[in-house]
Amino acid sequence: MLESIRESSQGTIAKVILGFIILTFAVAGIGSYTNTVDTSVAEVNGEKISQSAFDKAYQAQRNRMAQQFGQMFDTLSADSNYMANFRNGVLDNLINEKLIDQSTNDLAIRISDQRLKKTIREMPEFQVDGVFDNNRYLAIINQAGFFQSSDFRDYLRVEMSRRQLSQALVVSEFNLPYQEKMLSSLQNQKRDIRYAVIGAEQFKADMSVTDEEINSFYQENQVRFENQEQVKVDYIALDVNELAKDIQVSDEDIASYYQDNIDNYRTVEQRRLAHILVEFGDDEAAAESKAEAVLARIKQGEDFAELAKTQSDDTFSGENGGDLDWIEPGVMDEEFDKSAFALAEIGTVSEIVKTSFGYHIIKLTDVKPEKTTPLDELRDDLRVQISSEKAQDKFFELQQELATVSFEFPDSLDDAAGAVDAQVQSSAWLKRAGNAAPFNDAKVINAAFSELVLNDNVNSDVIEIGDDLVMVLRLNEYKEANVKPLSEVQAQIETELVAKKAAEKAKTVADELIAELKSGKDITAALAEVNSAFEVKADISRSNGGIDGSISREAFVLAHPTADTLSVATTALANGDQALIEVQAVKPGDAEESESQRQQQTSQLAQSAYKSYVDSLKVDAKITRRAVAEPTSIL
Structure with a gap:
């Protein structure tokens, strides 16, 4: 039978059919690569604004509003019309930014590397005791989501370009003395x-x-006379802070914890180092020769700091005589680390050290020896820390138990309450917005009005409100949305x-x-x-x-x-x-001269000029907007 199939597949008709099948898959395959779905939210003069860029800007603006207005914003965000306008406002800002970026490019506004570097070094966020700290710089930009320093520099370059254009418009505005007098006279009329x-x-x-x-x-x-749907729930809450009140910590616990974690209270040896870096470039041999020549000049007595300023390819540290600030073991490249911590005395200079960055000459400028903080200085802090950790352990254990029992016995909270030694409590009437904590949390309200709780009439899943509070809900009573009767x-x-x-x-x-x-x-x-x-x-x-x-x-x-x-x-x-x-x-009012009034009037004129400039860009721009929905990550 198999032989018959094999022979039949060699025929002309079979080959034609097979050819059509292959062609179909080929076309479909090409289409899958060439016809990607456009998920952009807008297009400005041919440049797209991505959905991810919109989501990021939307989340940032929403966080700012929530922080500024608190519970009032929770109420506003329940209004679909308000949030639609809110999303359109975010998109408007992104379109304006895109127009400004295109304008800065057309006007050839550029930010030099030197100015960018100077700006970064002078930013107080990256300074320790008024001096730029490279480790702090890297830590802060990583925390902000810039995992490569080049990403942060690109972001800052764009922001500085926008600012340069806006400042050019703003500082060019001025109000004449007669305008100041006219405004003052009108205001004092x-x-x-x-x-x-x-x-x-x-x-x-x-x-x-x-x-x-x-x-x-x-x-x-009808809308004015509508009662919103409301729900009243029974619930169990586990709170770390409440659990911590019952935790007892003995002196033996503290001593044992101290010994088990002694490395946490030991400050490792730190060394303050300076270096001169010669990058490989296109000719590694030439770089090595340059490094050897610089080292020879140091051995002949030339000042290390001055040579770092003129010879080092690490311009950030070079401006400070090659200073790298305090460094712990394991921070730098392995070969760099090995040589740096092998230097025996302050002031000594290493031989040439090769790393993936180039050739280094390292100088030891200061040393902080290893130090262990004694137990007596830490006792009170350790008591709090141990209590917190024990409470967290108990919290995690009870949370798992609560999740298990409330799921296994979904028709009541009593079993779960008994398992975690908690009380079943009842809420007040809850609406979709405007509730008191913890029922102002979106996850709690979503659970309270979920199909699981309202329709299936079973316990909710465990709701994690934060690192220290979880809840399980169950329906107590429900009121449907309805219009109040005319009577x-x-x-x-x-x-x-x-x-x-x-x-x-x-x-x-x-x-x-x-x-x-x-x-x-x-x-x-x-x-x-x-x-x-x-x-x-x-x-x-x-x-x-x-x-x-x-x-x-x-x-x-x-x-x-x-x-x-x-x-x-x-x-x-x-x-x-x-x-x-x-x-x-x-x-007519008195035409008083006021510096604050003058500045205010100039500021108003500048804002008007900037807005007019953006509006003028829109006139000649080709802008395509698409409807923007609520990002699915906002729940």
Whole structure:
């Protein structure tokens, strides 16, 4: 049979079919390599903004907002419309940055290596006692996510290029003396006004609201009368801090712990070293000859630090005479380490040392001998540390037990509570946002409203709220989201509609009185009929605290009065009342000179100039935006 199949596969028809199959796979294979999915969120003049760049910027901005506004931001983030605008704002910023980067490139704005190096060395974050520390520099940029120093330099170069362009725009802005005086005069301007407040309350008794109006308002504003879904949960909480209160630590425990971890309290020998580096370059033999020549000059008595400044290819350390600061064993290249810690006396210089970086000449400049901190100096700290570690061990053990038992007995928390010696507690009513800790944590709320808890009615998984707190939840009671019945909100709606109609009546009366006033009539009697009268205020300022803010703002919007034209208007107050305002005189303010005001005005002009520049870039740019959804990592 196999022989028959083999013979049949050699035929012409079989080969044609096999050819079609191979061609199909080839085309499909090529397509899989050439037709990659475009996941970018925007494209600016042909340059894409990646989804990962958006996610990173979004997370950073969200963290800043959460840190600044706390629980208020949790409430805002529950609003889908707000978060949609928030995401668009992040994308707008990324598009603006891309336009600025393209502009700096077109303008040939460059940051030299020397300036970049000087900036890094002068950044206080990388200094110890006012001096640049290379080890601190590497540690900080690694912590920030830059695992190669070249990555950080590239990032800083971009930021400095952007700043150079923005500063060029900002520092070129200035305000002239007459502008300063004009602004100061406007800000200090005073006005004489008279105003009358027409209260809306007096019209409420005459206002009536029909059932049809109430029902219509109710139907059009369903969202306002909606009860959010709520859940009440039973829960078990394990807290490291609570467990630590019951931990007892004896002196024997402390002594044993000290001996077991003695290396942690021993400061290893440190050496302060300086070096001169000659990199291999294209000619390793030439580099070795140069290193030998430099070493010969040192042996002849030339100053090591001066030679480091002029001969070392490590320019960072070379500027400081080759100083590498304090170094422990194991930090540097193996051959470097071996030679450096073989130097016997301060001031001695090694022979030439070859590493992967090049040829080194090493000088020992200082030594800190090994030192062990005595137990008595550490006793109190060790007691706290041991207590914390024991609590963490117990916490981890109980967490595993809690996870196991709550899963094995999913229909109750009692078994799990007994297993970990905890109490089952009950929460208050919880909403999707705006709850008190620990129920303000997104992971807790997601679990409380999960299908597992609400629909399956079983225990939740263990929720890790942090390194020191875990919880397991179970449904106690649930309230679905619903619209309050009309009977419950009818009185509220009626009150609101009456207030609205009364405010509209007050506005109508005010407009009629304004028309009479403009026609030259005396409206004193008409005001009295609506329980009002003009009140005169002289020399009010823009920040006048003696009258309602809406009145003073409107007073400074109105035009200057003339012999032929009254300067009058009405404005609504926050409580629904209407104010009728007349500006009677305008008095120019004193043109005071103020350095802070000058700086503020210049800053405003500079911000406006920068915005205008970015807007001008957008005019000629080809920008394609795509809809941005909530990143899936934000939960």
